[in-house]
Amino acid sequence: MAFEGRAFEDDLIGLIPRLRRFARSLSGSESDADDLCQAALERALKARDQWQAGTRLDSWMMKITRNIWIDSVRSSARRRTTALDDAGEIAGDGEQQVESRALRVDIDAAMDRLVDDQREAVALVLVEGFAYKEAAEILDIPMGTLTSRLVRGREALARDLGATA
Amino acid sequence: MTFDSATIHAFVDGEIDLVTARRIERAMADDPELAARIAEQRGLRAMLSNHYDPVAEQPVPEQLIAAVRAAAVTLRPKPRFGRSWAVGSIAAALAFGLFVGQQIDAPGGPVAVGSGTLMASGTLNSALETQLASAQPRQSETRIGLTFRATDGAVCRSFETVALSGIACRAEDGWQLRRTFPGREQATYRQAGNSALLTAASEMMVGAPADAATEQRWRQENWRPQTHAGR
Numbered sequence: 001m002a003f004e005g006r007a008f009e010d011d012l013i014g015l016i017p018r019l020r021r022f023a024r025s026l027s028g029s030e031s032d033a034d035d036l037c038q039a040a041l042e043r044a045l046k047a048r049d050q051w052q053a054g055t056r057l058d059s060w061m062m063k064i065t066r067n068i069w070i071d072s073v074r075s076s077a078r079r080r081t082t083a084l085d086d087a088g089e090i091a092g093d094g095e096q097q098v099e100s101r102a103l104r105v106d107i108d109a110a111m112d113r114l115v116d117d118q119r120e121a122v123a124l125v126l127v128e129g130f131a132y133k134e135a136a137e138i139l140d141i142p143m144g145t146l147t148s149r150l151v152r153g154r155e156a157l158a159r160d161l162g163a164t165a
Numbered sequence: 166m167t168f169d170s171a172t173i174h175a176f177v178d179g180e181i182d183l184v185t186a187r188r189i190e191r192a193m194a195d196d197p198e199l200a201a202r203i204a205e206q207r208g209l210r211a212m213l214s215n216h217y218d219p220v221a222e223q224p225v226p227e228q229l230i231a232a233v234r235a236a237a238v239t240l241r242p243k244p245r246f247g248r249s250w251a252v253g254s255i256a257a258a259l260a261f262g263l264f265v266g267q268q269i270d271a272p273g274g275p276v277a278v279g280s281g282t283l284m285a286s287g288t289l290n291s292a293l294e295t296q297l298a299s300a301q302p303r304q305s306e307t308r309i310g311l312t313f314r315a316t317d318g319a320v321c322r323s324f325e326t327v328a329l330s331g332i333a334c335r336a337e338d339g340w341q342l343r344r345t346f347p348g349r350e351q352a353t354y355r356q357a358g359n360s361a362l363l364t365a366a367s368e369m370m371v372g373a374p375a376d377a378a379t380e381q382r383w384r385q386e387n388w389r390p391q392t393h394a395g396r
Contacts, residue, residue, distance in 0.1 A: 020223070
């Protein structure tokens with residue numbers, strides 16, 4: 001029991017880098033993302049009995065993170081902020097630094113302009129690399145709903161970013 | 166042959182059956198517009214990866230790891246023995262309730278009742294467990310004051326939150342609240358300042374409060390440092 005408990009904690013800690021990335025793509029700001037991660041980790045530890053061993057812990061954590069984010073957006077306690085300072089905080093290696101600061105802000109701003117439904121679909125599939133089926137399960141929506149949100153979301157992004165890639 | 170956006174995206178995402186994928190590949194060869202739409206979507210995926218992947222490569226902030234470890238300490242089952250309720254602790258809980266009101270029974274609140282005594286929980290517990298007085302995160306709702314050794318050998322720390330302040334000492338199963346006072350935003354606290362807290366701390370203390378280095382060392386020893394004979 002104690003051993004299992006420890007393993008659960010270690011698995012959670014192992015997921016933190018991906019959670020931070022996901023939280024960052026949802027919230028658009030580094031500081032909001034870390035607050036969101038912390039809240040998600042705390043909720044997960046409280047609700048650990050609800051996680052079924054053998055199912056994917058990463059999907060479960062993404063679902064918790066997303067639900068907390070949606071709750072906080074809906075209660076309009078906070079708004080996505082696209083802060084220049086935050087964008088500048090992403091440390092990068094040589095290749096990353098080639099990417100201009102302006103472009104990075106553009107991506108945050110373009111994500112910010114998406115409606116929440118589309119942003120979370122894009123974040124799960126295009127940023128986190130979940131399969132459609134897994135993403136639909138995390139969001140608790142039918143596959144068809146997921147794919148239509150994805151289509152609208154990525155077309156808006158492509159338009160916005162002018163396919164400058 | 167035309168393909169709708171959903172099909173093109175599914176192709177880019179590797180979410181399409183093999184037969185359709187082959188048809189798209191063949192069509193791309195003679196259809197520059199189709200090829201451009203696919204290139205655009207591949208470019209979008211690459212842009213998003215370049216933008217967000219570095220976040221996952223950064224070192225994980227201490228505070229997030231601490232949140233997992235600290236919460237785990239509170240969640241670990243309490244020992245089965247020693248559960249009888251001391252009259253004193255009930256009296257303390259009642260007195261406490263006057264100050265803290267409904268905050269006490271909120272899940273995730275700062276206080277839990279365990280093994281016959283009041284224990285820190287939630288954010289208060291994690292602050293006591295991880296926060297150094299010398300490096301307090303600006304956003305932390307708990308301020309740690311003095312860290313010191315009490316007459317019974319336990320490491321104790323004074324703290325202030327909005328709802329309550331006090332002195333907690335590290336026992337085997339967590340932080341026991343030994344003294345409690347109103348929080349920093351309550352009128353009674355503002356009138357008296359934190360002198361009651363300081364007086365209580367000085368009465369409990371053996372020797373001098375811990376300096377930054379000692380505080381850090383005690384944290385490494387989970388706040389239960391070995392006592393050395395003669396000290």
